Amino acid sequence: MNKGKLFVFTGPSGTGKGTILGQVLAQDERLRVSVSATTRPPREGEIHGTHYWFLTHEDFEARIAQDAFLEHACYVGNHYGTLEQPVNEELEKGNDVVLEIEVQGAMQIHQKRPDAVMVFVAPPSIEALSERLHGRGTESEDKIAARLAQAEEELRYKNHFDYVIINDILEDAVADLCAILRAERCRVSK
Ligand code: 5GP
Numbered sequence: 001m002n003k004g005k006l007f008v009f010t011g012p013s014g015t016g017k018g019t020i021l022g023q024v025l026a027q028d029e030r031l032r033v034s035v036s037a038t039t040r041p042p043r044e045g046e047i048h049g050t051h052y053w054f055l056t057h058e059d060f061e062a063r064i065a066q067d068a069f070l071e072h073a074c075y076v077g078n079h080y081g082t083l084e085q086p087v088n089e090e091l092e093k094g095n096d097v098v099l100e101i102e103v104q105g106a107m108q109i110h111q112k113r114p115d116a117v118m119v120f121v122a123p124p125s126i127e128a129l130s131e132r133l134h135g136r137g138t139e140s141e142d143k144i145a146a147r148l149a150q151a152e153e154e155l156r157y158k159n160h161f162d163y164v165i166i167n168d169i170l171e172d173a174v175a176d177l178c179a180i181l182r183a184e185r186c187r188v189s190k
Contacts, residue, residue: 004030004091005184006113007098009177010106011121012151014133016167017100020121023174025098028181032090034099037063040078043138053083071101071108076146080105096181103154110160117184119177120161124168126152 011017037053060079072081090097123129133144167173
């Protein structure tokens with residue numbers, strides 16, 4: 001059986017990555033999302049093992065020391081990382097795996113797994129992003145400011161990616177990601 005493909009889905013916080021991905025996952029049987037580890041405290045409704053593996057700083061550091069992460073990064077004061085073993089297991093089973101991660105982690109994957117398909121999702125504008133982060137209401141004002149500053153930095157990296165999706169109209173963004181998955185599955189590996 002052929003191994004699955006690895007997809008990286010990156011873009012500033014509040015761009016709608018999670019919403020787009022949720023809709024694509026619901027209609028794509030071969031796609032699995034990797035559950036990341038983080039030291040960020042859970043938001044209301046977030047479940048350990050479903051949304052994230054919520055770890056203490058000590059646990060996270062121990063996994064770094066064990067070389068358990070495919071990539072990891074510090075984002076606005078917290079650590080986030082992709083555990084390598086579950087990703088490899090899904091790929092070996094022939095499933096495609098998508099990582100929903102920020103830019104520094106995406107660049108690490110690009111180095112380590114050059115065959116990974118790199119997709120960047122961008123907001124129509126920084127103003128639209130600010131409105132979404134405020135509307136979501138999950139972060140305090142200073143955290144929103146930090147995420148917006150980080151977003152400007154992240155947008156600088158978008159030309160390092162294979163594909164850029166502008167999330168202006170959600171249905172179009174979902175269709176774009178489905179089209180990318182479909183095209184990549186038809187790609188002849190050289
Ligand atoms: P949030 O706190 O909003 O859940 O996530 C903050 C940022 O961290 C988002 O851009 C999200 O995609 C990213 N992120 C989530 N999991 C990982 C991961 O495993 N590695 C990296 N590098 N970033 C992650």
